[in-house]
Amino acid sequence: MNQQINFTLSLADTTLILAQRNSEWCAHGPILEQDIAITNISLDLLGQARNFYQHAAHLIGSPATEDSLAYLRTEREFKNLLITELPNGDWAQTILRQFFFSVYQSLLYTQLLQSKDEQLAAIAEKSLKEITYHIKWSSDWVIRLGDGTAESQQRMYKAIEYLWMYTGEFFIPADYETTDLSAMEREWSLKVKDVFEEAGLIMPEKIFMQQGGKTGNHTEHLGFILAEMQSLQRTYPGAQW
């Protein structure tokens, strides 16, 4: 039971934190259409997060609610992947993270379709169609920037250098994870390699990989996100729209 709750919370936290990060682009996107695109992706992720939190609250039982789980847990209790909490950086960094994440998310959720937990399988089924659009959009951008100007390519390499060491955590299982992550890792690399080839980008070498997010050991960035996201509920407990 604990294992199932922690796993569900990790799925919830990861989608919530990436939704929160992407939403920072709202009204700051490079052009209006892309501003709308990244905020739409953010909304999809937030919807997925809500489904996972509602399910976790149901597993935990009263008085847990989707809101208490999102707004009243501390940094050490959050189990999101480190890559989701990193700052947005420039557009290259944002779209590359989305691409790495969406490919991973589609592989993981495809496995979740077989979950013994029917509600998790249902949330995965629902989310997968949304993720298909996220992959399409973000891989188009990786190709456009990688195969663009000298400046855009250089920014892609900077983004790769910054983000790559956080991609290993996708496939390092936490003790509450039972999915087969090693097979996923191969598929993930193949998909990323395909898109990188089309973008004229070279895959990085094997390097040291960061981890810790899944078990609550975060970078210095998560605390700031939570401070902003949770401030209203912590200042006015139970406040409603």
Add this chain to the structure above:
Amino acid sequence: MATPEKQEILSLLKEVCDPEVPVLTILDLGIVRDVKINGDEVEVIITPTYSGCPAMDAISIDIRLKLIEHGYKNVKISFTLSPAWTTDWMSEEGKRKLEAYGIAAPHRSDTLRRDERIACPQCHSNDTKLLSQFGSTACKALYQCNECKEPFDYFKCH
């Protein structure tokens, strides 16, 4: 076969529209999965279009109000996620209404992984281009017609 009471409830639900695309009723949209009558309780089971669709709360309130208005005091709205909603559940009438409203109707959902030509709802030209995979709401993409130059929304397949 639906009982007369269920028929009546379904015809009332035909009057509840999607707040974001008001030409479509929730039945056209295909999000009403079932209606159950348990004693004096009416349960309407709906499924979201997209996980984060902000219209779902408004739609549940509208269903409740519509039924209460017609004397159904004990109304329960339930959500189901599986099977996941698909634009293939949209009624043919709904698709016609969308086109007349200026939104290109969704193609079959098995085109999700392909790039398809979307016909302009204004002049019906097939010479159109995708401007953005993500439009004004989660369910739409933004296109432009190369013939009449008008931008238009496509209710993307899902």
